[in-house]
Amino acid sequence: MLAGYDTLITAxxxxxxxxxxxxxxxMAGQLSLAQAGFAALGAYxxxxxxxxxxxxxxxxxxxxxxxxxxxxxxxxAFLLGLPxxxxxxxxxxxxxxxxxxxxxxxLNNVEWTxxxxxxxxEKWVTVDFAWIVVAVLAYLVWRLGPSRTGRAFAAVREDxxxxxxxxxxxxxxxxxxxxxxxxxxxxxxxxxxxxxxxxTPASFDFSLMLDGLVTAxxxxxxxxxxxxxxxxxxxxxxxxxxxxxxxAGWIHPLVTGLLLLAVIVFLPGGLSTLLARVHRRPRPxxxxxxxxxxxxxxxxxxxxxxxxxxGVEKRYGAVRAVQGVDLEIRSGEILGVIGPNGAGKTTLVNxxxxxxxxxGGEGDVLGVGLGRPGLAHRFAGAGVSRTFQHSKLFxxxxxLDNVLVGAHPIARPTYLRRLFWLPxxxxxxxxxxxxxxxxxxxxxLADRAHLRPGALSYGDQRRLEIARAxxxxxxxxxxxxPAAGMNHVEAAELAALIxxxxxxxxxxxxxxxxxxxxxxxxxxxxxxxxxxLIATGEPRAVAADPKxxxxxxxxxxxxxxxxx
Amino acid sequence: xxQQLANxxxxxxxxxxxxxxFTLVFGILRHLNLAHAAIFTAGAFAGIELAVRAxxxxxxxxPAVAAIGAAAGLVLERTAFRPLAGRDDEHFAxxxxxxxxxxxxxxxxxxxxxxxxxxxxxxxxxxxxxxxxGVRVTLTQILTLALALVLMLGLAWLVSSSPMGRAMRAxxxxxxxxxxxxxxxxxxxxxxxxxxxxxxxxxxxxxxxNLGQADRGLGASIELIGFAVIVLGGLGSLWGxxAAGLVLxxxxxxxxxxxxxxxxxxVAFAVLxxxxxxxxxxxxxxxxxxxx
Numbered sequence: 001m002l003a004g005y006d007t008l009i010t011a012x013x014x015x016x017x018x019x020x021x022x023x024x025x026x027m028a029g030q031l032s033l034a035q036a037g038f039a040a041l042g043a044y045x046x047x048x049x050x051x052x053x054x055x056x057x058x059x060x061x062x063x064x065x066x067x068x069x070x071x072x073x074x075x076x077a078f079l080l081g082l083p084x085x086x087x088x089x090x091x092x093x094x095x096x097x098x099x100x101x102x103x104x105x106x107l108n109n110v111e112w113t114x115x116x117x118x119x120x121x122e123k124w125v126t127v128d129f130a131w132i133v134v135a136v137l138a139y140l141v142w143r144l145g146p147s148r149t150g151r152a153f154a155a156v157r158e159d160x161x162x163x164x165x166x167x168x169x170x171x172x173x174x175x176x177x178x179x180x181x182x183x184x185x186x187x188x189x190x191x192x193x194x195x196x197x198x199x200t201p202a203s204f205d206f207s208l209m210l211d212g213l214v215t216a217x218x219x220x221x222x223x224x225x226x227x228x229x230x231x232x233x234x235x236x237x238x239x240x241x242x243x244x245x246x247x248a249g250w251i252h253p254l255v256t257g258l259l260l261l262a263v264i265v266f267l268p269g270g271l272s273t274l275l276a277r278v279h280r281r282p283r284p285x286x287x288x289x290x291x292x293x294x295x296x297x298x299x300x301x302x303x304x305x306x307x308x309x310x311g312v313e314k315r316y317g318a319v320r321a322v323q324g325v326d327l328e329i330r331s332g333e334i335l336g337v338i339g340p341n342g343a344g345k346t347t348l349v350n351x352x353x354x355x356x357x358x359x360g361g362e363g364d365v366l367g368v369g370l371g372r373p374g375l376a377h378r379f380a381g382a383g384v385s386r387t388f389q390h391s392k393l394f395x396x397x398x399x400l401d402n403v404l405v406g407a408h409p410i411a412r413p414t415y416l417r418r419l420f421w422l423p424x425x426x427x428x429x430x431x432x433x434x435x436x437x438x439x440x441x442x443x444x445l446a447d448r449a450h451l452r453p454g455a456l457s458y459g460d461q462r463r464l465e466i467a468r469a470x471x472x473x474x475x476x477x478x479x480x481x482p483a484a485g486m487n488h489v490e491a492a493e494l495a496a497l498i499x500x501x502x503x504x505x506x507x508x509x510x511x512x513x514x515x516x517x518x519x520x521x522x523x524x525x526x527x528x529x530x531x532x533l534i535a536t537g538e539p540r541a542v543a544a545d546p547k548x549x550x551x552x553x554x555x556x557x558x559x560x561x562x563x564x
Numbered sequence: 565x566x567q568q569l570a571n572x573x574x575x576x577x578x579x580x581x582x583x584x585x586f587t588l589v590f591g592i593l594r595h596l597n598l599a600h601a602a603i604f605t606a607g608a609f610a611g612i613e614l615a616v617r618a619x620x621x622x623x624x625x626x627p628a629v630a631a632i633g634a635a636a637g638l639v640l641e642r643t644a645f646r647p648l649a650g651r652d653d654e655h656f657a658x659x660x661x662x663x664x665x666x667x668x669x670x671x672x673x674x675x676x677x678x679x680x681x682x683x684x685x686x687x688x689x690x691x692x693x694x695x696x697x698g699v700r701v702t703l704t705q706i707l708t709l710a711l712a713l714v715l716m717l718g719l720a721w722l723v724s725s726s727p728m729g730r731a732m733r734a735x736x737x738x739x740x741x742x743x744x745x746x747x748x749x750x751x752x753x754x755x756x757x758x759x760x761x762x763x764x765x766x767x768x769x770x771x772x773x774n775l776g777q778a779d780r781g782l783g784a785s786i787e788l789i790g791f792a793v794i795v796l797g798g799l800g801s802l803w804g805x806x807a808a809g810l811v812l813x814x815x816x817x818x819x820x821x822x823x824x825x826x827x828x829x830x831v832a833f834a835v836l837x838x839x840x841x842x843x844x845x846x847x848x849x850x851x852x853x854x855x856x
């Protein structure tokens with residue numbers, strides 16, 4: 001029945017393979033466009049090793065080429081990634097485009113590639129062979145989705161800063177997606193060479209890159225079969241056009257462009273979201289929190305020093321945001337940090353959670369030294385977890401998935417085991433799920449687990465952030481103005497929640513403007529003004545300290561106080 | 565050698581003219597407008613059409629092309645960027661939607677003009693040759709350089725000193741604050757696209773006049789060089805783009821002189837790559853560049 005459509009069906013498969021190499025970086029939010037270069041390198045190198053006769057009489061010789069292409073592509077991606085992955089957004093896009101063009105010019109000008117004339121090889125790739133490769137790729141991506149690694153990809157895509165604070169090694173995750181993309185692009189190059197039987201440097205140009213990107217986006221990069229849908233759809237357009245008798249060459253690019261525009265404007269997740277139940281309600285997993293946390297090392301006993309800062313300073317140019325702060329945090333306490341706006345509270349906790357390195361002084365938090373940038377995930381791994389002043393939830397993940405990312409520091413990697421359906425992977429995933437559900441219940445959001453953050457009220461968003469921060473079972477939980485925007489009933493509930501966390505042995509560092517709540521909740525207060533710590537101690541005593549009163553209300557004019 | 569340098573300057577002035585429109589949109593709106601090359605191509609075809617059909621002389625043709633480009637820019641902003649405003653993935657989606665818009669525009673050009681190159685009429689622009697200090701220059705090249713300079717300086721003046729420019733810089737700094745202070749952000753956004761696209765279209769018509777003809781691939785051939793120019797100059801920096809356009813034009817001319825024209829393509833990208841890795845703000849970029 002499909003006879004005569006072989007070429008078309010194989011072309012769909014090839015388009016899907018190319019789109020997968022974009023899909024995998026888009027999943028991690030990286031706009032990397034070097035795939036044409038990786039594919040070219042994979043294709044050209046594979047022609048040096050692929051035998052001219054079938055293996056053992058019957059196997060496709062391309063089987064030799066695929067691992068070689070994948071290795072070449074991955075190696076090229078790794079080497080390119082070392083310098084360029086410091087770049088983000090459009091800068092990364094442009095640098096990777098430049099790489100692709102450099103590869104093309106290079107291949108045009110060296111001897112062994114036969115320059116612009118290109119190389120001829122046998123057409124070994126058949127329909128079945130191409131679709132087997134697509135099936136393998138789709139399987140690999142499908143199993144990636146709900147694994148620890150897949151969640152790390154999604155977290156980095158949505159918000160790198162928050163991902164790092166949840167324990168995700170952002171640099172490594174970006175590199176992983178980059179290298180995987182290189183490997184898939186290398187495979188595509190080999191498939192391309194042995195399907196068309198000819199490669200030239202111009203085969204792997206800017207327009208190939210655009211085709212791959214467009215296919216990946218039209219199909220959608222949030223669902224694992226997106227590339228197949230995208231490729232099938234875009235390859236079908238010219239066929240339908242032919243069937244309708246529209247032969248003019250300009251109709252195809254016109255229709256493709258209009259469709260792409262329509263998809264990106266009206267269907268941001270791509271066509272595959274029409275077919276996949278992206279917003280399906282997750283089923284609660286019931287194990288209680290005790291079980292989920294079983295097997296983890298116990299929290300430190302109350303009263304131990306878990307963080308120590310000495311003379312810590314942070315300067316931005318001439319501005320001293322924080323200076324000369326000496327502070328110890330002891331386990332089990334609820335330490336409130338208060339101070340007027342701009343006093344340096346958030347900068348201080350950014351240093352304690354590893355987001356910004358101090359410019360002076362020293363300190364360590366749970367055994368991790370302050371100092372080097374880009375290591376927020378190490379702090380999270382050691383047991384520091386936080387919420388943000390302006391909530392940094394992962395907007396395209398539902399509430400449950402947000403909390404699942406938070407469990408990253410204590411979840412076990414499951415991807416490789418998931419590929420082989422090992423029961424232990426399933427057990428580990430269920431345990432992580434149970435943990436996330438327990439936190440959602442704790443903050444009262446279990447019935448809203450399927451909603452995205454945008455659909456939650458402001459107070460619910462703040463609670464969700466707390467649940468996410470709790471899922472990694474932190475030793476030290478940092479809450480940056482959690483009650484901002486809450487009404488007094490919600491704030492009272494929040495205060496009760498914080499006290500119950502302390503009863504569980506979690507140390508809490510609370511930045512808050514709601515002084516009444518701070519006085520009722522905290523066991524110790526630290527007051528900041530102009531970047532300096534001006535008082536620490538027992539809440540009532542600190543609140544009565546004249547220096548503190550002055551910082552909040554201003555110094556009385558001389559002689560004024562008698563009249564008041 | 566001097567001749568090569570002179571050719572480099574002429575090529576560089578077109579690169580710069582292409583790139584300032586590109587970088588203007590990025591600098592003010594943080595959009596990477598990948599439809600700019602298509603508008604450039606459309607400008608070239610529009611120029612030829614006006615010359616052939618309407619018999620417009622060059623002095624009237626360029627303003628008309630600028631107006632057509634500006635209109636295309638308004639449509640572009642309306643269809644490909646405005647619907648995405650405020651979305652989480654606004655920047656990424658804008659990249660894709662501008663690719664789509666560019667594809668549609670090129671398809672429309674193909675529908676009207678076919679796939680063959682179109683030419684300016686013979687003798688459309690006096691093809692006089694001058695010799696200055698041993699360098700041969702054509703009148704077209706002089707016009708190119710002069711027009712590029714006038715437009716770039718005009719744009720620089722507009723952005724730095726006019727009320728519209730002040731509003732644009734306010735939007736670049738902080739769109740929300742600008743809106744609160746009474747700047748009509750929608751109008752500024754549309755105006756920026758119109759300005760950018762008008763410049764891009766004129767640049768296209770200028771290149772076509774230099775070549776005598778245009779085809780569908782005209783914009784694509786310069787798009788990648790345009791990336792190199794705006795990055796080298798510091799994404800969003802007008803003066804940087806102008807300087808970088810000249811630098812790249814000269815660098816290419818020198819590569820052809822010293823090595824081989826086959827390696828010409830490598831120069832722009834090697835420079836671009838090195839700049840991105842070593843100095844992402846560009847050689848001339850100030851501290852104002854924010855990453856998206």
